[in-house]
Amino acid sequence: MRLVFIGPPGAGKGTQAERIVSRYMIAHLSTGDMLRAARNAKTPLGIQADAYMSRGELVPDDLIIDLIRERLAADDCQRGYLLDGFPRTIAQAEALDKMLGEKKTPLDVVLELRVPEEELFRRLAGRGRADDKPEVIRQRLVAYREQTAPLLDYYQEKGLLKTVDGLGTVDEVFERIRSILDEFAGA
Ligand code: AMP
Numbered sequence: 001m002r003l004v005f006i007g008p009p010g011a012g013k014g015t016q017a018e019r020i021v022s023r024y025m026i027a028h029l030s031t032g033d034m035l036r037a038a039r040n041a042k043t044p045l046g047i048q049a050d051a052y053m054s055r056g057e058l059v060p061d062d063l064i065i066d067l068i069r070e071r072l073a074a075d076d077c078q079r080g081y082l083l084d085g086f087p088r089t090i091a092q093a094e095a096l097d098k099m100l101g102e103k104k105t106p107l108d109v110v111l112e113l114r115v116p117e118e119e120l121f122r123r124l125a126g127r128g129r130a131d132d133k134p135e136v137i138r139q140r141l142v143a144y145r146e147q148t149a150p151l152l153d154y155y156q157e158k159g160l161l162k163t164v165d166g167l168g169t170v171d172e173v174f175e176r177i178r179s180i181l182d183e184f185a186g187a
Contacts, residue, residue, distance in 0.1 A: 001026055001080040001184045002105060004087070004096075004160075006151060007113030008144040009137070010120035010127070011166045012173060016113065017084045019174050024185055026080035029071055031064055031088075056139030058088055058147055065095045072099065088148045093155075108184045110155040111177065115166040117141065 001024055007013040014030070021028040035053060038046030045063060052059045068086055071077065087093040100106055115123075124137045155161040164176045 001109075001181070002100070002107050003081070003181070003184070004083045004107060004110040004155070005085075005113070006110060006148065006155075007166065008115065008117075008120050008148075009140045010124040011113045011115040012123075012170070013084060013113050015170055016174060016177060017082055019170075020177060020181065021082050023178070024080065024082075024181065026082055027074075027076045028084060029068070029077070029081050029086065030084040031067065031086040032084070034067055034071070035059060054136070056136040056143065058143050061089055061091045061095070064088075065092060068096070069099060087151060088143075090150055090154060093151055107160055109162055109181070110151075110160040111180065112152055112161060112163040113166040113173070114163055119167065 003020070003026070005013055005017055005020070017028055017030065020026075035046065035049045039050045039053065040046070045067070048063065049059045064086060068083075072081070083096075087096050096107075120141060121137065124140075125134065152161060162180050164173065164180065166173055
């Protein structure tokens with residue numbers, strides 16, 4: 001199963017992603033985690049990315065696309081994967097389509113985790129990560145609204161989009177996700 005997971009910061013995407021990859025035994029590719037690891041290791045990519053991340057802005061597309069291209073070639077991705085936090089822009093989505101088209105391994109489904117903005121701000125304010133200062137939170141929500149939300153139409157037009165209500169307990173939300181993904185399991 002090849003799956004893209006889209007949702008605004010604070011929607012609970014990370015928690016649900018963990019559950020999804022463990023149930024369906026697929027690789028978990030989080031560009032946010034990869035960038036944070038690169039930043040901690042002070043690699044050239046990490047140093048470049050840090051300036052954007054600390055402002056709540058998106059890292060330039062070419063850096064991210066190279067990162068994902070390399071990662072998708074690894075052995076553990078051959079039986080399927082969940083892309084968490086990628087693509088974040090139309091340019092990234094088009095680059096992904098091109099990569100997967102060349103490999104003849106198209107996406108099976110794009111899952112949107114939907115949570116209203118007031119609720120996101122409330123949740124993010126309580127989380128306390130270094131990039132969770134109020135102005136940075138606001139900027140990350142703006143980046144989502146302006147750069148990432150257009151992907152929903154993009155994937156809707158391709159007939160790939162499924163939307164899940166992200167309000168409720170972790171178990172309730174996962175149950176909704178499971179009822180959608182079981183159909184694709186084994187793909
Ligand atoms: P996340 O943990 O997915 O919210 O990502 C944390 C930060 O990493 C984001 O606020 C961006 O600065 C950067 N980032 C992660 N994924 C991407 C992406 N696909 N494109 C651009 N920037 C990204």
